[in-house]
Amino acid sequence: MKNKNFTKIIAVFLVIAIALVIFIFIYKNNKPNSQNNNVNINTEVEGNKQDLIYFSITPGQKVSGLTTFVGSVKNAYFFEANILVNVLDANKNVLKSGHANATTDWMTTEPVSFEGNIDFSGLPKGPAYIEIHNDNASGLPENDKNILIPIIIE
Secondary structure: OHHHHHHHHHHHHHHHHHHHHHHHHHHHHHOOOHHHHOOOOOOOOEEOHHHEEEEOOOOOEEEOOEEEEEEEEOOOOOEOOEEEEEEEEOOOOEEEOOEEEEOOOOOOOOOEEEEEEEEOOOOOOEEEEEEEEOOOOOOOHHHOOEEEEEEEEO
């Protein structure tokens, strides 16, 4: 009788031990990896950052859907009151091209305010950039200027 009880106790402990090992294995494999969930994005503005006076979407901000923005830049980014505002992926490839319109006199090297919208719907989620790019009417690469603001698309 003692052997049967002892065998039952061992069997129960084995079942519990196996269940515990399975639980730990499943939990460990499904547990979110904090390194992957905390996207390490550079929050440093890049490019001709000295030309940026203000932009309502801040570096490292999480964005989604249709988003309205306002900003101000100096040093002649506009042509016919137009400025290019694009969305780039983490490798700085264009995901979406867009533009904004000047809301103050654009024919100056002084700061010019602008406003526009970006629709982030359908874009790949993760680190990206908003690129404020001069509307370079000459098409000459040496006249290109841009400001890159890092963001996170949700």
